[in-house]
Amino acid sequence: MSENQWCFACGPCNPIGLKLRFQEENNSYKTSFIPGPEHQGYDGIMHGGLISTLLDEVMARYLYAKGLTAVTAKLEVRYRQPTPIGQELAISGWITGQRGKMVEMAGKVTLPDGTVTAEGKAIIALKGDE
Numbered sequence: 001m002s003e004n005q006w007c008f009a010c011g012p013c014n015p016i017g018l019k020l021r022f023q024e025e026n027n028s029y030k031t032s033f034i035p036g037p038e039h040q041g042y043d044g045i046m047h048g049g050l051i052s053t054l055l056d057e058v059m060a061r062y063l064y065a066k067g068l069t070a071v072t073a074k075l076e077v078r079y080r081q082p083t084p085i086g087q088e089l090a091i092s093g094w095i096t097g098q099r100g101k102m103v104e105m106a107g108k109v110t111l112p113d114g115t116v117t118a119e120g121k122a123i124i125a126l127k128g129d130e
């Protein structure tokens with residue numbers, strides 16, 4: 001069996017996972033997700049911890065997709081607006097810089113009408129000899 005099939009965010013084998021799928025486009029990594037009632041904190045609003053998960057995944061997984069082994073060293077999220085349940089979220093991440101083995105990344109969560117509800121910044125640590 002291939003590795004990492006149980007990732008909470010993207011693993012196809014995880015029965016309670018988000019099962020995200022990704023594509024690269026214009027030096028950016030993208031996925032989408034429609035949160036349901038099981039993903040809310042306050043009624044009608046997506047739980048902030050799960051929004052962090054979306055941002056963490058879209059940034060760190062971009063490096064994984066490039067064949068690098070990397071873990072999140074630092075994650076900062078700015079929740080600009082409530083993220084509603086039941087709308088398709090566009091989540092994207094991109095590289096903004098690198099200092100040694102620390103890759104600096106950014107990401108955002110966008111509603112269908114273009115409203116950015118959350119922004120993320122992360123430092124992702126490359127492992128091994130990369």
Ligand SMILES: CCCCCCCCCC(=O)SCCNC(=O)CCNC(=O)[C@H](O)C(C)(C)COP(=O)(O)OP(=O)(O)OC[C@H]1O[C@@H](n2cnc3c(N)ncnc32)[C@H](O)[C@@H]1OP(=O)(O)O
Pocket residue numbers: 004005007010056057060061064070071072073074102123125
């Ligand atoms: C299908 C597969 C899915 C793939 C996508 C996965 C998405 C999920 C991504 C995750 O959530 S990964 C899980 C959460 N993250 C972790 O569990 C990481 C745990 N932490 C570590 O393993 C280590 O702390 C880490 C590798 C991040 C750093 O340890 P090191 O021993 O390599 O570094 P060290 O502590 O010696 O620091 C080296 C330099 O980096 C700097 N540094 C370390 N941590 C930092 C940090 N957090 N922020 C900024 N700088 C940092 C540190 O200051 C120092 O700079 P200087 O040399 O200039 O002094």
